[in-house]
Amino acid sequence: MSNEVIERKLGTIENLPTLPIVLRQVQKVMDNPHSNMNQIAAVVAKDQALASKTIRLVNSAYYGLRTRIPSICQAIVILGLNTLYNLMLGLSVIKTFDTTRLLGFDPQKFWEHCFGTALLSKKLAEKIGYSDPEECFIAGLLHDIGRLVLQQFLNNEFEQVLLKSESDKKSLLLAEREVIGFDHSQVGMWLAEKWSLPEMLKVVMRYHHEPRILPGEFKRYSQVLSIIAYANYLCGIASIGNSGDNNYQEPVLPDLKLPPESICRKLTEEVKxxxxxxxxQWTQN
Ligand SMILES: [Fe+2]
Ligand SMILES: [Fe+2]
Known part of the structure; x- marks a missing residue:
């Protein structure tokens, strides 16, 4: 399925969510090896509301830091710019979607699934010694954003998808392809491109249900992808939130050294x- 087909159907939507400009600017300074700390902090501070929200999240129990971080500069030093960007991105995406109740859609259950996958991904990453567990959190949080787009902008068709998935005990992906012509993972990648998100996030959004078909050019993301795919599966079978799926297949994870089953079960219970x-902490105003 090419992006043109999705573009034809979704590209004309006028109120498609957009992300704060400051995120693009942060990406730019991140990519520039000559940027210094003050320049970066100045860019972040351009969006005061987002900057203070990010600082508040950093100082919440979510991070469990012993000392309070008073400024963006300090946050960059202690957490790293990449993590700070991820937090700003997560906060922006949560805020940007209109999450009113739609036919067949409970936003709370949707976000429970996303946060559950995020938290479990981070825990799995820590357990297996993956280098950046925080990166896994953001990837888990955003993996199903394509579903939110379908739910919000193709609501009638998506309602048919849910009925089909339930009556035929079909995977969500297959039901979406049959009813709409494309699925939420493809929409996720399409949106991630529109938003100029980092490549890793695009890959996770696109392949989280099908890690086995990950193209060779993206092999460097196979571990993070496998972690999200497995956390997504575990949250689905543990009914943490609503994944929208009615047919759970354990994903094929050739590159992931999983912790023993008993540990995975324990981590899932911790997430609950x-x-x-x-x-x-993430949604406080
Ligand atoms: Fe999904
Ligand atoms: Fe999911």
Whole structure:
């Protein structure tokens, strides 16, 4: 399925969510090896509301830091610019979508699934010694954004998808392809391109249900992709939030050294306990 087909159907939507300009500017300074700390902090500070929200999240129990971080400069030093960007991106995406209740859609359950996948991905990453667990959190949080687009902008068709998936016990992906002609993973990648998101996020959005077909050119993301795919699967079968799926296939994960099953079960139970407070910290106004 080419992007043109999706573009034809979704590209004309006028109120498609956009991200704050400051995120693009942060990306630019991140890519420039000559940027210094003050320049970066100045760019971040251009969006005061987002900057203070980010600082508040950094200082919330989510991070469990011992000392308070008072400024963006400090946050960059302690967490790194990449993590700071990820936090700003996550906060922006959550805010940018209109999450009113739609036919067949409960936004709370949707975000529970996303936060559950994010939290479990981070825990799995820590357990197996993946280099950047925080990166896994943001990828888990955003993996299903394509679903939000379909739900919001093709609501009637998506309602048919859900009915078909339920009555035929079909995977969500197959039902979407049959009813709409493309699926939420393809829409996720399309949106990620529109938003100029980092390549890793595009890859996770596109292949989280099908890690086995990851093209060779993206092989460097196979570990993070496998972590998200597995966390997504575990959250689905544990009914953490609503994944929208009615047919769970354990994803094929050739590149992931999984922790023992008992550990995965324990981590999933931890997520069930922690998820309410994590969502509260991320969504506080
Ligand atoms: Fe998905
Ligand atoms: Fe999912």
């Amino acid at each position: 306990v922690e998820i309410v407070s994590v969502i509260a």
